Amino acid sequence: MKTNIYVNNDKFIAGMTMKDESELEDNNMALHACVTPTNIVENRKKLATSLHCKLDNFVCATQTHSAYFHRVTPDDKGRGADRVHTAIADTDALYTYEPNLVLCSFTADCVPVIFYNEVNGLIGVIHSGWQGTVKEITSKLFEHLTQVEHCNPSDFHVQIGAALSQKKFEVDEDVYIKFKELGYTDEFMYYNDQTRKYHIDNQLTVKKQCEMAGIPAERITIDRTCTYIDPAGxxxxxxxxxxxxxxxxxxxxx
Incomplete structure (x- = not known):
């Protein structure tokens, strides 16, 4: 099973599964976008085994490109793990202090954000497609973690996972305007005269949101694998x- 492991120490393990033609449905992990659900459950079980846990340790959400987040408790254990309808509804970010729960986020071009706080042990995942980015889901979650959970932003480590590259993220003026209106994205966009399309770097925009939330730039890592260009995407x-x-x-x- 092809997996990019981003963090693996005695406190946290984090990563991102990749496309793998040797696995069922190319190692697809999504019950909401599959041919046969049992194949996906098998893929997830295989991942669980590699993490030395069981599938019912997974916690999944029904992602809707919202700016909503959810604090995961022990009662959420297993939600969405083997069935779509038990997932946490209308949620695009999860966080918890609880050990032995696998927080999950699903993407195919959107930006996945994985983070942990090395001081208080808080962990989380964010699904930030372009809609989530312009709704500033990452900014809103870190603001919540700072104000409500009393986290120090400089205690966080952030991993931005593989996503659609700027070269392949072509948009029309309507989407460009939404990014432009954020007020801090000009350096992450350019216009292609030949195609009359705008190109946006969603990963760097999300990184900027993390930095604006007070997370030090040196604690933010980006996997620049393009999910469109790379065969593992x-x-x-x-x-x-x-x-x-x-x-x-x-x-x-x-």
């Missing part, structure tokens, strides 16, 4: 019927 732009990557993090109970 699932790309919705390239194929509307594609599978999904699963970005995950788990706090290890020592």
């Amino acid at each position: 699932f790309s919705y732009r390239q194929d509307k019927k594609c599978g999904r990557h699963l970005s995950f993090i788990m706090k290890i109970d020592n």
